[in-house]
Amino acid sequence: MSKSVDETVFDFFALLLQEDDAPSQAVSPQSIVKADSNQNVATNQTEAALLDAAILAENGRTAVSQAHERAIASTVQVQPKATPRQHEFVAPVSKIASQVDKQALEKLLAPVLKTKTVEPTPSFVEVTPTVDVQPVVEVPQARPVVEEPVIDEIIAEEVVEPVVVPETQVGITPPSVTKDLQEVLDDEFQVLFFKVAGLTLAVPLVSLGGIVKIERINHIFGRPAWFLGVQTHREEQLNIVDTCAWVMPEKYSEKLAQSVNYQYLVLLEGSNWGLTCESLVNAVKINKSQVNWRSQAGKRPWLAGVVKEQMCGILHVQALVEMLNAGLGCQDSIG
Protein backbone atom coordinates (compact mmCIF):
# COMPACT_ATOMS: atom_id res chain seq x y z
CA MET A 1 0.00 0.00 0.00
CA SER A 2 2.94 2.29 0.09
CA LYS A 3 3.10 4.94 -2.56
CA SER A 4 5.83 5.37 -5.02
CA VAL A 5 8.08 8.36 -4.95
CA ASP A 6 6.43 9.79 -7.96
CA GLU A 7 2.99 9.48 -6.46
CA THR A 8 4.17 11.13 -3.28
CA VAL A 9 5.67 14.04 -5.09
CA PHE A 10 2.52 14.38 -7.18
CA ASP A 11 0.37 14.40 -4.07
CA PHE A 12 2.57 17.04 -2.49
CA PHE A 13 2.18 19.39 -5.41
CA ALA A 14 -1.47 18.58 -5.55
CA LEU A 15 -1.86 19.65 -1.96
CA LEU A 16 0.03 22.82 -2.55
CA LEU A 17 -2.19 23.66 -5.47
CA GLN A 18 -5.35 22.76 -3.61
CA GLU A 19 -4.48 24.98 -0.60
CA ASP A 20 -4.36 28.08 -2.80
CA ASP A 21 -7.72 27.39 -4.46
CA ALA A 22 -9.78 25.89 -1.60
CA PRO A 23 -8.01 25.88 1.64
CA SER A 24 -11.04 25.34 3.82
CA GLN A 25 -12.25 22.24 2.08
CA ALA A 26 -11.20 18.89 3.54
CA VAL A 27 -11.23 16.20 1.00
CA SER A 28 -9.54 12.85 0.83
CA PRO A 29 -6.27 12.85 -1.06
CA GLN A 30 -7.36 10.44 -3.75
CA SER A 31 -10.59 12.08 -4.53
CA ILE A 32 -8.77 15.35 -4.43
CA VAL A 33 -6.26 14.16 -6.87
CA LYS A 34 -8.89 12.84 -9.32
CA ALA A 35 -11.17 15.72 -8.97
CA ASP A 36 -8.38 18.29 -9.11
CA SER A 37 -6.95 16.68 -12.13
CA ASN A 38 -10.24 17.07 -14.01
CA GLN A 39 -10.93 20.45 -12.50
CA ASN A 40 -7.54 21.91 -13.31
CA VAL A 41 -7.80 20.80 -16.89
CA ALA A 42 -11.22 22.35 -17.19
CA THR A 43 -10.28 25.61 -15.49
CA ASN A 44 -7.08 25.93 -17.49
CA GLN A 45 -9.07 25.44 -20.69
CA THR A 46 -11.74 27.94 -19.70
CA GLU A 47 -9.22 30.54 -18.54
CA ALA A 48 -7.27 30.25 -21.75
CA ALA A 49 -10.40 30.43 -23.80
CA LEU A 50 -11.66 33.47 -21.85
CA LEU A 51 -8.33 35.26 -22.15
CA ASP A 52 -8.26 34.59 -25.85
CA ALA A 53 -11.82 35.79 -26.15
CA ALA A 54 -11.05 38.96 -24.24
CA ILE A 55 -8.04 39.70 -26.41
CA LEU A 56 -10.01 38.96 -29.51
CA ALA A 57 -12.86 41.07 -28.27
CA GLU A 58 -10.52 43.99 -28.00
CA ASN A 59 -8.76 43.38 -31.29
CA GLY A 60 -11.55 42.01 -33.41
CA ARG A 61 -15.21 41.59 -32.90
CA THR A 62 -15.80 38.62 -35.13
CA ALA A 63 -14.09 36.09 -32.85
CA VAL A 64 -15.83 37.38 -29.76
CA SER A 65 -18.98 35.47 -30.23
CA GLN A 66 -17.09 32.23 -30.84
CA ALA A 67 -14.89 32.66 -27.76
CA HIS A 68 -17.95 33.66 -25.83
CA GLU A 69 -19.72 30.53 -26.92
CA ARG A 70 -16.66 28.46 -26.03
CA ALA A 71 -16.45 30.06 -22.64
CA ILE A 72 -20.08 29.45 -21.97
CA ALA A 73 -19.75 25.86 -23.14
CA SER A 74 -16.76 25.32 -20.88
CA THR A 75 -18.47 26.87 -17.89
CA VAL A 76 -21.29 24.46 -18.32
CA GLN A 77 -18.80 21.62 -17.96
CA VAL A 78 -17.15 23.15 -14.91
CA GLN A 79 -18.10 21.84 -11.51
CA PRO A 80 -19.72 24.07 -8.87
CA LYS A 81 -16.39 24.77 -7.13
CA ALA A 82 -15.01 26.71 -9.96
CA THR A 83 -18.12 28.71 -10.83
CA PRO A 84 -17.33 31.83 -8.74
CA ARG A 85 -14.01 32.37 -10.52
CA GLN A 86 -15.49 31.58 -13.86
CA HIS A 87 -18.33 34.10 -13.35
CA GLU A 88 -15.82 36.76 -12.47
CA PHE A 89 -14.15 36.23 -15.82
CA VAL A 90 -17.12 35.46 -17.98
CA ALA A 91 -19.28 38.30 -16.91
CA PRO A 92 -16.96 41.19 -17.88
CA VAL A 93 -16.01 39.59 -21.18
CA SER A 94 -19.61 39.12 -22.14
CA LYS A 95 -20.32 42.68 -21.05
CA ILE A 96 -17.47 44.01 -23.19
CA ALA A 97 -18.55 41.92 -26.11
CA SER A 98 -22.12 43.06 -25.78
CA GLN A 99 -21.04 46.68 -25.37
CA VAL A 100 -18.89 46.44 -28.47
CA ASP A 101 -21.75 44.90 -30.37
CA LYS A 102 -24.13 47.57 -29.16
CA GLN A 103 -21.75 50.33 -30.12
CA ALA A 104 -21.25 48.83 -33.53
CA LEU A 105 -24.96 48.41 -33.94
CA GLU A 106 -25.63 51.92 -32.79
CA LYS A 107 -23.15 53.28 -35.29
CA LEU A 108 -24.71 51.27 -38.05
CA LEU A 109 -28.20 52.20 -37.01
CA ALA A 110 -27.46 55.84 -36.35
CA PRO A 111 -28.68 57.18 -39.71
CA VAL A 112 -31.62 54.85 -39.59
CA LEU A 113 -32.61 55.88 -36.09
CA LYS A 114 -32.48 59.52 -37.11
CA THR A 115 -35.03 58.89 -39.79
CA LYS A 116 -37.16 56.98 -37.25
CA THR A 117 -37.38 53.87 -39.29
CA VAL A 118 -37.78 50.29 -38.08
CA GLU A 119 -34.85 48.95 -36.02
CA PRO A 120 -34.21 45.52 -37.50
CA THR A 121 -32.14 44.83 -40.61
CA PRO A 122 -29.96 47.87 -40.21
CA SER A 123 -27.85 47.55 -43.34
CA PHE A 124 -30.82 47.55 -45.69
CA VAL A 125 -32.81 50.05 -43.70
CA GLU A 126 -30.00 52.54 -43.82
CA VAL A 127 -29.84 52.72 -47.56
CA THR A 128 -33.42 52.48 -48.62
CA PRO A 129 -34.92 55.29 -46.53
CA THR A 130 -32.25 57.81 -47.49
CA VAL A 131 -32.74 57.01 -51.10
CA ASP A 132 -36.48 57.21 -50.71
CA VAL A 133 -36.47 60.49 -48.81
CA GLN A 134 -34.14 62.45 -51.04
CA PRO A 135 -36.04 62.08 -54.27
CA VAL A 136 -39.25 62.81 -52.46
CA VAL A 137 -37.77 66.10 -51.30
CA GLU A 138 -36.10 66.97 -54.59
CA VAL A 139 -38.99 66.33 -56.88
CA PRO A 140 -41.37 68.90 -55.40
CA GLN A 141 -38.57 71.50 -55.48
CA ALA A 142 -37.83 70.84 -59.09
CA ARG A 143 -41.42 71.04 -60.23
CA PRO A 144 -42.20 74.61 -59.15
CA VAL A 145 -38.86 75.87 -60.43
CA VAL A 146 -39.69 74.57 -63.83
CA GLU A 147 -43.30 75.65 -63.78
CA GLU A 148 -42.88 79.23 -62.50
CA PRO A 149 -40.96 80.69 -65.45
CA VAL A 150 -43.41 79.15 -67.80
CA ILE A 151 -46.23 80.93 -66.01
CA ASP A 152 -44.31 84.23 -66.01
CA GLU A 153 -43.67 84.04 -69.70
CA ILE A 154 -47.29 83.40 -70.37
CA ILE A 155 -48.35 86.32 -68.21
CA ALA A 156 -45.75 88.60 -69.78
CA GLU A 157 -46.95 87.76 -73.22
CA GLU A 158 -50.53 88.33 -72.23
CA VAL A 159 -49.73 91.71 -70.68
CA VAL A 160 -47.46 93.05 -73.39
CA GLU A 161 -49.73 92.42 -76.31
CA PRO A 162 -52.69 94.55 -75.22
CA VAL A 163 -50.42 97.35 -73.99
CA VAL A 164 -48.47 97.74 -77.20
CA VAL A 165 -51.42 97.78 -79.51
CA PRO A 166 -53.31 100.76 -78.04
CA GLU A 167 -50.10 102.78 -77.65
CA THR A 168 -49.21 102.42 -81.27
CA GLN A 169 -52.75 103.17 -82.30
CA VAL A 170 -52.88 106.33 -80.24
CA GLY A 171 -49.47 107.55 -81.38
CA ILE A 172 -50.07 106.93 -85.06
CA THR A 173 -53.63 108.15 -85.09
CA PRO A 174 -53.63 110.42 -88.11
CA PRO A 175 -55.94 113.41 -88.10
CA SER A 176 -58.97 112.72 -90.13
CA VAL A 177 -58.34 114.00 -93.60
CA THR A 178 -61.49 115.54 -94.90
CA LYS A 179 -62.86 115.72 -98.34
CA ASP A 180 -65.61 117.94 -97.08
CA LEU A 181 -63.55 121.11 -97.52
CA GLN A 182 -64.51 121.25 -101.18
CA GLU A 183 -68.12 120.62 -100.22
CA VAL A 184 -68.09 123.57 -97.83
CA LEU A 185 -66.53 125.93 -100.32
CA ASP A 186 -68.47 127.53 -103.08
CA ASP A 187 -67.23 127.34 -106.60
CA GLU A 188 -65.77 130.75 -106.04
CA PHE A 189 -64.25 131.42 -102.64
CA GLN A 190 -61.90 133.90 -101.06
CA VAL A 191 -58.48 133.05 -99.78
CA LEU A 192 -55.90 135.02 -97.83
CA PHE A 193 -52.27 134.78 -98.83
CA PHE A 194 -49.61 135.30 -96.25
CA LYS A 195 -45.86 134.86 -96.22
CA VAL A 196 -43.52 133.08 -93.88
CA ALA A 197 -39.79 133.13 -94.56
CA GLY A 198 -40.36 133.50 -98.26
CA LEU A 199 -42.99 130.78 -98.38
CA THR A 200 -46.48 131.82 -99.40
CA LEU A 201 -49.44 130.03 -97.92
CA ALA A 202 -53.15 130.44 -98.54
CA VAL A 203 -56.04 130.01 -96.15
CA PRO A 204 -59.70 130.06 -97.15
CA LEU A 205 -61.50 132.96 -95.51
CA VAL A 206 -64.23 130.63 -94.30
CA SER A 207 -61.54 128.93 -92.19
CA LEU A 208 -59.96 132.15 -91.00
CA GLY A 209 -60.64 133.01 -87.39
CA GLY A 210 -59.07 136.44 -87.54
CA ILE A 211 -55.83 138.31 -87.77
CA VAL A 212 -54.07 139.58 -84.67
CA LYS A 213 -50.91 141.59 -84.41
CA ILE A 214 -48.22 139.95 -82.39
CA GLU A 215 -47.57 141.93 -79.24
CA ARG A 216 -46.38 139.95 -76.30
CA ILE A 217 -45.69 136.27 -76.49
CA ASN A 218 -45.37 134.39 -73.24
CA HIS A 219 -43.01 131.51 -73.61
CA ILE A 220 -43.91 128.35 -71.79
CA PHE A 221 -41.21 125.81 -71.21
CA GLY A 222 -41.54 122.13 -71.86
CA ARG A 223 -43.31 122.63 -75.16
CA PRO A 224 -42.28 121.64 -78.66
CA ALA A 225 -39.92 123.90 -80.53
CA TRP A 226 -42.65 124.98 -82.92
CA PHE A 227 -44.78 126.21 -80.01
CA LEU A 228 -43.79 129.84 -79.53
CA GLY A 229 -45.98 130.46 -76.53
CA VAL A 230 -49.24 132.15 -75.75
CA GLN A 231 -50.59 135.62 -76.23
CA THR A 232 -53.55 137.09 -74.50
CA HIS A 233 -56.23 138.36 -76.82
CA ARG A 234 -59.62 139.52 -75.58
CA GLU A 235 -59.05 137.74 -72.26
CA GLU A 236 -58.30 134.56 -74.06
CA GLN A 237 -55.02 132.85 -74.67
CA LEU A 238 -53.90 132.25 -78.17
CA ASN A 239 -51.52 129.40 -78.77
CA ILE A 240 -48.90 130.61 -81.16
CA VAL A 241 -47.37 128.33 -83.73
CA ASP A 242 -43.99 129.09 -85.22
CA THR A 243 -45.24 128.51 -88.74
CA CYS A 244 -41.83 128.25 -90.30
CA ALA A 245 -40.70 125.73 -87.69
CA TRP A 246 -43.85 123.71 -88.09
CA VAL A 247 -44.18 123.67 -91.87
CA MET A 248 -40.55 123.20 -92.80
CA PRO A 249 -38.63 122.02 -89.76
CA GLU A 250 -35.89 120.56 -91.93
CA LYS A 251 -34.99 124.05 -93.15
CA TYR A 252 -35.56 125.83 -89.89
CA SER A 253 -32.04 126.51 -88.72
CA GLU A 254 -30.92 128.82 -85.99
CA LYS A 255 -29.98 131.38 -88.60
CA LEU A 256 -33.40 131.26 -90.21
CA ALA A 257 -35.05 131.51 -86.82
CA GLN A 258 -33.22 134.74 -86.12
CA SER A 259 -33.97 136.17 -89.52
CA VAL A 260 -37.73 135.71 -89.48
CA ASN A 261 -39.72 138.66 -88.23
CA TYR A 262 -43.20 137.59 -87.29
CA GLN A 263 -45.77 140.37 -87.34
CA TYR A 264 -49.22 138.81 -87.35
CA LEU A 265 -51.12 135.86 -86.19
CA VAL A 266 -53.42 134.12 -88.57
CA LEU A 267 -56.06 132.62 -86.34
CA LEU A 268 -57.55 129.30 -87.27
CA GLU A 269 -61.32 129.12 -87.18
CA GLY A 270 -62.85 127.19 -84.31
CA SER A 271 -59.67 127.11 -82.26
CA ASN A 272 -57.28 129.24 -80.27
CA TRP A 273 -54.39 128.43 -82.54
CA GLY A 274 -52.64 131.15 -84.45
CA LEU A 275 -50.08 130.84 -87.21
CA THR A 276 -47.32 133.39 -87.20
CA CYS A 277 -46.64 135.22 -90.43
CA GLU A 278 -44.26 137.91 -91.53
CA SER A 279 -46.61 139.64 -93.92
CA LEU A 280 -50.11 139.52 -95.27
CA VAL A 281 -50.19 139.55 -99.06
CA ASN A 282 -53.82 139.94 -100.04
CA ALA A 283 -57.21 138.32 -100.11
CA VAL A 284 -58.47 137.24 -103.51
CA LYS A 285 -61.37 135.30 -104.91
CA ILE A 286 -60.47 132.18 -106.73
CA ASN A 287 -62.32 129.33 -108.34
CA LYS A 288 -62.20 125.75 -107.19
CA SER A 289 -60.79 124.78 -110.52
CA GLN A 290 -57.79 126.99 -109.86
CA VAL A 291 -56.75 124.71 -107.09
CA ASN A 292 -55.04 121.42 -107.59
CA TRP A 293 -56.81 119.56 -104.81
CA ARG A 294 -55.16 116.63 -103.20
CA SER A 295 -57.21 113.55 -103.72
CA GLN A 296 -55.57 111.65 -100.90
CA ALA A 297 -54.50 112.70 -97.49
CA GLY A 298 -50.98 111.48 -97.97
CA LYS A 299 -48.33 112.47 -95.51
CA ARG A 300 -49.53 116.06 -95.16
CA PRO A 301 -53.20 116.11 -94.29
CA TRP A 302 -52.94 119.80 -93.34
CA LEU A 303 -52.30 120.65 -96.99
CA ALA A 304 -55.54 120.77 -98.99
CA GLY A 305 -53.89 121.45 -102.28
CA VAL A 306 -51.93 123.92 -104.36
CA VAL A 307 -53.22 127.17 -105.87
CA LYS A 308 -52.04 126.90 -109.44
CA GLU A 309 -51.62 130.57 -110.27
CA GLN A 310 -49.74 131.60 -107.13
CA MET A 311 -48.05 128.25 -106.84
CA CYS A 312 -48.64 128.13 -103.12
CA GLY A 313 -50.17 125.66 -100.73
CA ILE A 314 -53.69 126.08 -99.45
CA LEU A 315 -54.30 125.01 -95.90
CA HIS A 316 -56.81 122.49 -94.67
CA VAL A 317 -57.53 124.27 -91.43
CA GLN A 318 -59.64 121.59 -89.78
CA ALA A 319 -56.96 118.96 -90.26
CA LEU A 320 -54.30 121.39 -89.16
CA VAL A 321 -56.16 122.19 -85.95
CA GLU A 322 -56.58 118.54 -85.18
CA MET A 323 -52.88 117.98 -85.59
CA LEU A 324 -51.98 120.94 -83.41
CA ASN A 325 -54.42 119.86 -80.72
CA ALA A 326 -52.75 116.48 -80.75
CA GLY A 327 -49.38 118.15 -80.32
CA LEU A 328 -48.19 116.78 -83.62
CA GLY A 329 -45.66 118.53 -85.72
CA CYS A 330 -45.53 118.52 -89.48
CA GLN A 331 -43.23 115.55 -89.48
CA ASP A 332 -45.04 113.76 -86.69
CA SER A 333 -48.01 113.23 -88.93
CA ILE A 334 -45.84 111.31 -91.32
CA GLY A 335 -45.99 107.60 -90.67
Next chain:
Amino acid sequence: MKDTRNVAAVAASKDDAVLQWVTFKLDHETYGINVMQVQEVLRYTEIAPVPGAPYYVLGIINLRGNVVTVIDTRSRFGLQSAEVDDSTRIVIIEAEKQVIGILVDSVAEVVYLRRSEIDNAPNVGTEESAKFIQGVSNRDNELLILVDLDKLLSDEEWAELTQI
Protein backbone atom coordinates in the same frame (compact mmCIF):
# COMPACT_ATOMS: atom_id res chain seq x y z
CA MET B 1 -85.05 134.78 -51.70
CA LYS B 2 -82.19 136.92 -50.49
CA ASP B 3 -81.12 134.23 -48.06
CA THR B 4 -80.98 131.57 -50.75
CA ARG B 5 -78.97 133.87 -53.01
CA ASN B 6 -76.53 134.57 -50.22
CA VAL B 7 -76.15 130.89 -49.45
CA ALA B 8 -75.53 130.14 -53.12
CA ALA B 9 -72.99 132.95 -53.32
CA VAL B 10 -71.18 131.69 -50.22
CA ALA B 11 -71.15 128.17 -51.61
CA ALA B 12 -69.82 129.43 -54.90
CA SER B 13 -67.15 131.43 -53.16
CA LYS B 14 -66.15 128.40 -51.13
CA ASP B 15 -65.71 126.38 -54.28
CA ASP B 16 -63.87 129.25 -55.88
CA ALA B 17 -61.22 129.61 -53.22
CA VAL B 18 -58.70 132.40 -53.31
CA LEU B 19 -55.10 131.24 -53.46
CA GLN B 20 -51.98 133.27 -52.88
CA TRP B 21 -49.03 132.95 -55.17
CA VAL B 22 -45.53 134.28 -54.89
CA THR B 23 -44.48 135.48 -58.32
CA PHE B 24 -40.96 135.55 -59.66
CA LYS B 25 -39.34 136.33 -62.97
CA LEU B 26 -37.36 133.95 -65.07
CA ASP B 27 -36.23 134.79 -68.59
CA HIS B 28 -38.78 137.61 -68.88
CA GLU B 29 -41.65 135.36 -67.89
CA THR B 30 -43.64 135.51 -64.68
CA TYR B 31 -44.09 132.38 -62.66
CA GLY B 32 -46.13 131.76 -59.55
CA ILE B 33 -45.62 129.30 -56.72
CA ASN B 34 -47.94 128.55 -53.83
CA VAL B 35 -47.20 130.92 -50.98
CA MET B 36 -47.69 128.12 -48.46
CA GLN B 37 -44.61 126.40 -49.81
CA VAL B 38 -42.38 129.44 -49.61
CA GLN B 39 -40.35 129.78 -46.44
CA GLU B 40 -38.22 132.78 -47.22
CA VAL B 41 -36.50 134.70 -49.98
CA LEU B 42 -32.76 135.25 -49.83
CA ARG B 43 -30.43 137.51 -51.71
CA TYR B 44 -27.94 135.66 -53.80
CA THR B 45 -25.13 134.23 -51.75
CA GLU B 46 -22.21 132.13 -52.75
CA ILE B 47 -23.32 128.65 -53.72
CA ALA B 48 -20.82 125.89 -53.07
CA PRO B 49 -20.79 123.46 -55.97
CA VAL B 50 -21.18 119.78 -55.24
CA PRO B 51 -19.04 117.45 -57.37
CA GLY B 52 -21.05 114.77 -59.07
CA ALA B 53 -24.36 116.47 -58.42
CA PRO B 54 -27.11 116.33 -61.05
CA TYR B 55 -27.06 118.98 -63.75
CA TYR B 56 -29.96 120.86 -62.23
CA VAL B 57 -28.24 121.28 -58.86
CA LEU B 58 -26.23 124.46 -58.56
CA GLY B 59 -24.80 123.55 -55.19
CA ILE B 60 -25.45 124.04 -51.52
CA ILE B 61 -25.70 126.99 -49.18
CA ASN B 62 -25.50 127.28 -45.43
CA LEU B 63 -28.77 128.60 -44.12
CA ARG B 64 -28.34 129.27 -40.42
CA GLY B 65 -26.45 126.06 -39.91
CA ASN B 66 -28.57 123.99 -42.24
CA VAL B 67 -27.34 122.81 -45.61
CA VAL B 68 -29.80 123.67 -48.35
CA THR B 69 -29.54 122.43 -51.91
CA VAL B 70 -30.09 125.07 -54.56
CA ILE B 71 -31.72 124.11 -57.83
CA ASP B 72 -30.86 125.75 -61.12
CA THR B 73 -34.38 126.67 -62.12
CA ARG B 74 -33.44 127.89 -65.57
CA SER B 75 -31.72 124.62 -66.33
CA ARG B 76 -34.64 122.68 -64.95
CA PHE B 77 -37.08 124.60 -67.12
CA GLY B 78 -34.92 124.16 -70.19
CA LEU B 79 -34.03 127.82 -70.38
CA GLN B 80 -30.67 129.33 -71.15
CA SER B 81 -28.51 130.27 -68.21
CA ALA B 82 -28.05 133.90 -67.27
CA GLU B 83 -25.65 135.98 -65.28
CA VAL B 84 -26.36 136.65 -61.65
CA ASP B 85 -27.25 140.27 -60.90
CA ASP B 86 -28.58 142.35 -58.04
CA SER B 87 -32.11 141.16 -58.51
CA THR B 88 -31.22 137.46 -58.42
CA ARG B 89 -32.84 135.68 -55.50
CA ILE B 90 -32.87 132.28 -53.87
CA VAL B 91 -36.37 131.27 -52.88
CA ILE B 92 -36.38 128.76 -50.06
CA ILE B 93 -39.28 126.40 -50.52
CA GLU B 94 -40.58 123.23 -48.97
CA ALA B 95 -41.73 120.48 -51.28
CA GLU B 96 -42.03 116.75 -50.85
CA LYS B 97 -40.97 117.20 -47.21
CA GLN B 98 -37.66 118.69 -48.26
CA VAL B 99 -36.36 122.21 -48.01
CA ILE B 100 -34.57 123.39 -51.12
CA GLY B 101 -33.71 126.66 -52.77
CA ILE B 102 -34.56 127.69 -56.29
CA LEU B 103 -32.57 130.35 -58.08
CA VAL B 104 -34.73 132.94 -59.86
CA ASP B 105 -34.05 136.17 -61.73
CA SER B 106 -36.14 138.21 -59.33
CA VAL B 107 -39.07 138.00 -56.99
CA ALA B 108 -42.01 140.22 -57.79
CA GLU B 109 -44.96 140.07 -55.44
CA VAL B 110 -47.70 138.00 -53.87
CA VAL B 111 -50.87 137.85 -55.95
CA TYR B 112 -54.33 136.60 -55.12
CA LEU B 113 -56.00 134.36 -57.64
CA ARG B 114 -59.35 132.68 -57.56
CA ARG B 115 -59.34 129.07 -58.58
CA SER B 116 -61.66 129.95 -61.45
CA GLU B 117 -59.07 132.34 -62.79
CA ILE B 118 -56.59 129.55 -63.38
CA ASP B 119 -56.64 128.00 -66.82
CA ASN B 120 -55.04 124.90 -68.11
CA ALA B 121 -51.73 125.32 -69.85
CA PRO B 122 -51.60 124.47 -73.55
CA ASN B 123 -51.56 120.72 -73.67
CA VAL B 124 -48.95 120.23 -76.31
CA GLY B 125 -46.07 119.47 -74.02
CA THR B 126 -44.12 116.40 -74.77
CA GLU B 127 -41.09 117.13 -72.66
CA GLU B 128 -40.58 116.09 -69.07
CA SER B 129 -40.69 119.67 -67.88
CA ALA B 130 -44.19 120.17 -69.26
CA LYS B 131 -45.64 118.59 -66.15
CA PHE B 132 -44.16 121.27 -63.91
CA ILE B 133 -46.84 123.72 -64.98
CA GLN B 134 -49.95 123.59 -62.87
CA GLY B 135 -51.83 126.13 -64.93
CA VAL B 136 -51.78 129.66 -66.31
CA SER B 137 -53.64 132.79 -65.47
CA ASN B 138 -54.10 136.15 -67.14
CA ARG B 139 -53.53 139.06 -64.84
CA ASP B 140 -53.33 142.63 -66.07
CA ASN B 141 -52.71 141.38 -69.59
CA GLU B 142 -49.80 139.39 -68.34
CA LEU B 143 -49.63 135.66 -68.31
CA LEU B 144 -48.78 134.08 -64.99
CA ILE B 145 -47.42 130.55 -65.23
CA LEU B 146 -48.17 128.58 -62.09
CA VAL B 147 -45.57 126.00 -61.14
CA ASP B 148 -46.28 122.81 -59.24
CA LEU B 149 -43.25 122.61 -56.98
CA ASP B 150 -43.97 119.04 -55.93
CA LYS B 151 -43.52 117.97 -59.53
CA LEU B 152 -40.40 120.02 -60.00
CA LEU B 153 -38.43 116.83 -59.43
CA SER B 154 -39.33 113.23 -59.86
CA ASP B 155 -39.47 110.86 -56.91
CA GLU B 156 -36.04 109.51 -57.78
CA GLU B 157 -34.64 113.01 -58.05
CA TRP B 158 -36.11 114.05 -54.71
CA ALA B 159 -34.53 110.98 -53.18
CA GLU B 160 -31.27 111.81 -54.90
CA LEU B 161 -31.27 115.25 -53.30
CA THR B 162 -31.19 113.70 -49.86
CA GLN B 163 -27.93 112.00 -50.77
CA ILE B 164 -26.18 115.24 -51.59
